[in-house]
Amino acid sequence: MVRPQYERNVVESAGRGxxxxxxxxxLVGQADSWNLFAEPKRIDDPKETSSVLAELLAEEAxxxxxxKEEGLRIYxxxxxxxxxxxxxKKRLTTEVKKRIDEKGLSGIxxxxxxxxxxPEASMAAHLIGFLGxxxxxxxxxxFGLEGYYNETLTSSSGIHKAETDVRGSPILFGISKKSLSYSGTDLNTYIDRGIQLIVEAELRKGVEKYGALSGSVVVMNPKNGGILAMSSYPTYIPETYWEYSNELFLNPVISASFEPGSVFKVVTMAxxxxxGVVGPDTRCDACSxxxxxxxxxxxxxxxxxxxxxxxxxxxxHSDNVGMSYVAKKLGIEKNVEYLDxxxxxxxxxxxxxxxxxxALRSLKNWSEVDLVTSSFGQGIAVTPIQLLSAINVIANDGLFVKPVVVKxxxxxxKAYMSNNRDQGIRIISEKASHEVKLMMVxxxxxGESKWTYKQGFGVAGxxxxxxxxxxxxxxxxxxxxSFIGFAPHYDPKFIMLVTLREPKSSPWASETAAPMWYKIAEKLFLHFGIIPEK
Known part of the structure; x- marks a missing residue:
């Protein structure tokens, strides 16, 4: 008598990084989850099996x-x-799997x-992304790290192929093949949990207090570009991402362009x-x-x-006329060169x-009006991360470092350092950087936000x-x-950008973004051990 044989493939998954x-x-971990399947040819009693499974799988016990509806669906x-x-059914817990296993159902x-x-629910959601x-x-x-490092995080599943009899039992001397599974690579980030929690709490309070449509905060290590915290509000919970609209998944820090306004003046001045077309003490003869x-x-x-x-x-004084004077001294060609x-x-x-x-408009399409308005942040668009990276050149003694999340x-x-670390690219001289730092101090x-200033901490903003x-x-x-600042200016431990979109309590940054920046900074001074100078 010839015994009927079947082949059963069992996928053996290793964990995602x-x-x-x-x-x-x-920040992101793994939990066991199980997808339930059936092999109808091996099921002895479909009706009884459906009934048993329905009792265990119905969402409302x-x-x-x-x-009854679940039983009919399964049948x-x-x-x-x-x-x-x-x-x-997908995404069953280990507990539910155990209860089904105990029933000893054939063909299941x-x-x-x-x-x-x-573990932290919505914390750093825009930075992390989600698994879909x-x-x-x-x-x-x-999105975020999950999207950028998808291949790095992805595990390699193994497959166990085995010959079985009609009831699914392995045949003792049947053909069996097995390929190994490999776990995904873990990522160690620069994200400081303490700073991230501070930022998340204060951002939410700030958006609500000032009646803004949305807001974002990003904190970076000025020396190596390591992102210490990044948050946007409103936000979502990655574990249940399907409950939210797609618009919430975009990270405004890296994807929302805006005209920066006066915060951009320090870039043109630098x-x-x-x-060398102006110095700190150069007098503006057009500022009357x-x-x-x-x-x-x-x-x-x-x-x-x-x-x-x-x-x-x-x-x-955040003087637009004075910045127009500076821009004209710089000229269109040099202005575009430095922007790049x-x-x-x-x-x-x-x-x-x-x-x-x-994208910047091409050099041939720049007019004198474009030149002067760009000097005070109009007619030019940036994302928050571009703005932070540009002004960090001033904080970092004239060197540009690329922002990075994974360390x-x-x-x-074994841990391997991220290969995109460098010593920085010289953009402006250390002398020019020092001069602009003192201007920002x-x-x-x-300046217009002087009422929020915290004495003794060396803030440049x-x-x-x-x-x-x-x-x-x-x-x-x-x-x-928006408000951008770093401290202490002579040896900055952090640089931080706060942006609020359409605050209703006041349209002015000096009355919204600046006090919010200092509210967070007060806690960062303690975190970094920055002691006020007498």
């Missing part, structure tokens, strides 16, 4: 109507005996699946100082009133004018999926209130408020 904070806490799948394999089996666990499915129902990372350029009048933000201002005064050096118009290449870029890749018990002390362009004109009420 985990993601850790710099402190060693788990004890709800007879739901149990419709497993009663078709011409099929060799059918899926029943499980495949192990990858399920991500996020592709069109072929395979696991794939989307370029002019590096080129509005300036006409190409048929347009340039005004200061508050229509107050300061004749014979020094370049430091121009930054302290500072990374404006190019992606930073941060290791997060979803970074976008607003190390861990395979087994003066702006923090005596600048506000930016950018009107939002709508239908060909700027809306005076709708703004993006």
């Amino acid at each position: 985990r993601i850790f904070s710099a402190n060693g806490s788990i 004890g709800d007879r109507k739901l149990i 419709s799948l497993i009663s078709e005996s011409d099929k060799s394999w059918v899926p029943i 089996g499980f495949d192990k699946d990858e399920v991500r666990k996020y 499915k592709d069109q072929d129902d395979r696991n794939i990372g989307y 370029a002019a100082l590096d080129l 009133g509005p300036l006409t350029v190409g048929g347009y009048q340039i005004h200061t933000w508050n229509d107050q004018y300061y004749p014979n201002s020094t370049m430091t005064d121009v930054i302290v 050096k500072f990374g404006i118009g190019r992606k930073t290449e941060i290791d997060l999926q979803g970074e976008t870029n607003a 190390e890749f861990v395979i087994g018990d 003066e702006a923090a002390k005596y 600048k506000t930016g209130t950018a009107q939002i362009p709508i239908a060909g004109h700027y809306d005076e009420e709708k703004t993006v408020a």
Whole structure:
């Protein structure tokens, strides 16, 4: 008598790589999950099997109507005996699997699946991303680290092929083949859990307090570009990503372009100082009133004018006319050259999926009006991460470092440093950097946000209130408020950018983004052990 034989393939999954904070806490981990399947040809009693499974799988235990519906659904799948394999239900817990195993049902089996666990719920959601499915129902990372490092994190599944009899039992001397499974690579990040928690809490409070549509905060190590914290609000919970709209998945820090406004003035000033066309004490001979350029009048933000201002005064007063004077000294060609050096118009290449870029117009398309308005952050677009990276050149003694989230890749018990670390690229001289730093210190002390200044911590900072362009004109009420700063200016331990979109309590950054920046910074001073100078 010839015994009928079957081949059974069992997928053996290894774990997807985990993601850790710099402190060693788990940002993203793994949990066992099981996909239930049936092999109809091996099921003795489809009706009884359906009934037993329905009792264990119904979402509301004890709800007879739901149990009956679940039983009918399962029966419709497993009663078709011409099929060799059918899926029943995905993402079952180990506890449910154990209860089903105890029933000893023939023709019922499980495949192990990858399920991500996020111990901190929504913390750093935009930075982390989530694990979803592709069109072929395979696991794939989307957005953030999960998307950017999908191949690195992905495990390699093994397959065990074995000949079985009609009841699914292995044949003793049957053919058996097995391929090994491999776990995905773990990621150690620069994210400081303590700082991230501070940022998340204060960002939410700030958005609610100032009535903003949204907001974001990013904190970076000025020396190596390591991202210490990154958060945007509103946010979502990666573990249940399907409950949220797609718009929430985009990370505004790397994907939302905006006109930066006055915060950008320090970039233009840095370029002019590096080129030597102005110095800190150069006097502006055009600062006594509005300036006409190409048929347009340039005004200061508050229509107050300061004749014979020094370049430091121009930054302290956030003077648009003074910046127009600087831009004209710089010239179109050199201005565009320095914008490119500072990374404006190019992606930073941060290791997060979803970074976008607003390209700079070509040199031939620049007019004198474009030149002067770009000097105070209008008519030019950046993402928050581009702006942070550009102004970090000033904090980092004139060197550009690429922002980066992942510090190390861990395979087994060995850690390998991320290969995108460098010593930085010289953009401006150390002298020019020092000069702009001191200007930013003066702006923090005596500028429009001076009331928020914390004495003794050596903060260098600048506000930016950018009107939002709508239908060909700027809306005076709708703004993006921002504040960027680093401390202490002589040896910065952190650089931080705060942005608030359309704050309703006040359109001005000095009354919204600046106090929020200092609220976070107070806690960072303690975190980094920055002691106030007497």
